[in-house]
Amino acid sequence: MFKFIVRRLLITIGVLFGVSLIIFSLVHMQPGNPYSTMIDPSVPKEVLEEMLMKVGYYDPIHVKYIKWITRALKGDLGYSIYYGAPVLDVINSRMGNTILLSSFALLVSMLIAVPSGVISAAKKNSIFDYIVTIISLIGISIPAFFFGLLLIKWLAFDIKIFPVSGMQTIGEHYTGLEKIIDIGKHIILPGMVLAFLQMASFMRYTRASMLEVLNKDYMRTARGKGLTLSKSIWKHGFRNALIPLITILCMQIPFLFSGALLTETIFVWPGIGRLNYEALLHRDYPLLMGLLMIIAVIILLSNLLADILYAVVDPRITYK
Known part of the structure; x- marks a missing residue:
């Protein structure tokens, strides 16, 4: 039974990796800017672009995924855009x-x-x-x-x-x-x-x-x-x-x-x-x-x- 549980947990880790890849890809393929509701419309376009560059909005999707999965493995799932909290x-x-x-x-x-x-x-x-x-x-x-x-x-x-x-x-x-x-x-x-x-x-x-x-x-x-x-x-x-x-x-x-x-x-x-x-x-x-x-x-x-x-x-x- 113990060996079975260990084997299933290892399989679970592999499945979670595949699920995370699918979820991340589908979510980030959605059109539009999710940060638009957080930004003051009066902010100059140059400042806005600089802010989006800092948060990695323009990074390639595989770079975004690597950053996200690395933080997730450490127990950090990111920062909520709407609630402004972890x-x-x-x-x-x-x-x-x-x-x-x-x-x-x-x-x-x-x-x-x-x-x-x-x-x-x-x-x-x-x-x-x-x-x-x-x-x-x-x-x-x-x-x-x-x-x-x-x-x-x-x-x-x-x-x-x-x-x-x-x-x-x-x-x-x-x-x-x-x-x-x-x-x-x-x-x-x-x-x-x-x-x-x-x-x-x-x-x-x-x-x-x-x-x-x-x-x-x-x-x-x-x-x-x-x-x-x-x-x-x-x-x-x-x-x-x-x-x-x-x-x-x-x-x-x-x-x-x-x-x-x-x-x-x-x-x-x-x-x-x-x-x-x-x-x-x-x-x-x-x-x-x-x-x-x-x-x-x-x-x-x-x-x-x-x-x-x-x-x-x-x-x-x-x-x-």
Whole structure:
């Protein structure tokens, strides 16, 4: 296992190098000057050209890449054009908010979807199974922005239960328990959107995996030895159905970081998704490249985590 992990990490480094090359090239091939929003229009053209020369704007693209990758290897992802601060500092200021929202959504979706999928498979073609199937189809089909706007209309404007946007109430300076409650109120709506979308996928995969497992010989043997259906499912069947669930779970981790862009934008949640949108909107190339590289790292590590969890869940899987 240790050799496998080391080998995968070495492959990850090579993949990251290729990803960095593609990201850097695509971003710098965009037309226009990203520094135009920072410069006073009254600055003389000669001074402007001198400033752009100093920051390396006119350097060949391969020279720009070498400078950028050299700094990145030292932990310096550059300086944000729009925020006027180091890229890592800007990302770190938003990362915790996204982790909070993503963890909440993932926990809620797993707690609802996994038991529902198992029960749906055990009671195939029942009313409960039809309800779960319909809910999962709706969750897969409905766009995140549309569902988010519906929740804002119903729960924020019509019923006025939850706040419309943001992470904290504007103008208030809560501390302690009051602050936790205030954040909890603001996280409900965006958390519901992300949780519902994730829940739909988890339900479908759990149901499909359990249906396949229920037809295995060892499940019939367990029932023949006197185990109840419930015990045979949770003691023998569920663990063998975990492999596909681990796959979809680890695939959803990067999605929760990068795919929350629309949700965080709609609800003005100050996280990585909204930061991606702001970096693109303001043509903040250093920040955009830093965000894309971090998301690439999360995707690769999530794939590695899935492979490790396979071996933990199923002893028959070994890596050499």
